[in-house]
Amino acid sequence: MAADDRLREYRGKRDFGRTMEPSGQRAPGDEAPRFVVQIHDARRTHFDFRLQVGDVLKSWSVPKGPSDDPHDKRLAVPTEDHPLEYEHFEGVIPKGEYGGGTVIVWDRGTYEPLSHDRRGRPVGFAESLEHGHATFRLYGEKLRGEYALTRFRDGRDGEEEAWLLVRKGTGRTDAHGTPDPHRARSVRTGRTLAQVAAEGGEE
Template identity: 40%
Template sequence: MIFVVQQHQATTLHWDLRLEVDGVLVSWAVPKEPSTDPHIKRLAVHVDDHELAHADYEDDHKSTWDRGTYDNLTEPDAATAIEAGHIKVDLHGERLTGIFALTRTAMHGNPRNWILVKVSAPQV
């Protein structure tokens, strides 16, 4: 399965995180650049799904910031995990690598608000 992060200059600059799930790109708008620091949480606003072809879309306002593949680490599957409000994925991109979690928070009373965070690696 693929993932893509597109830097998007709309009304404000943000990053669109998109995960391929069941033939579409499930999408979140992230107002600040996704962080690889496990101590930093980012707001991620769940937005409408996009067609898979959108993964390659670029124009004057949108460019690919990162892309790659991912493994779903949440049982039983990605679609069920998203519906339940928590998904953990292992990203294999150029900028984003390792395990990230998205958790619905309903912060500020908005059920579309999620938190994106890199999960720290286990201590060896």
């Protein structure tokens, strides 16, 4: 499926004459796939976890944010695919627009797909997500190490599709979970949500 088809839902929810969000034009390069974690202070403050899969960012809303503590199992609810340019988006989505509120880039970097089948052969990342379980290693400025996304509710029978995002491992003495989103700073500009909101999203 082409990026234009994958981004139809994303574009249909937004008025690009009002929002600063990217409409999506960038094609994927040959470099390692990217990931980004954004804090989104909308109707409810949450974290958005996005992994580049081909020409889009597959996206999940993570209410409590990703954790580096293997004991934390974090709910992750799928949202629409986002364009690759969204990795850099930081600003204020106007009130009345879908997702209206302030966004900062909490973490970003590259990731390494690690999924294998039962015989130990590598499985394409898109395929592993389709099957409901994907493992990967993050190389971010804040998040580093092996993680897994596992679907535990498939969205049938009127239920909302839901996944768990978990840090793999046996435990770490320096694990600290996720910080207070209202005190957290952007890895892109060093600003807090309040500072971005006060400045109207301007850098």
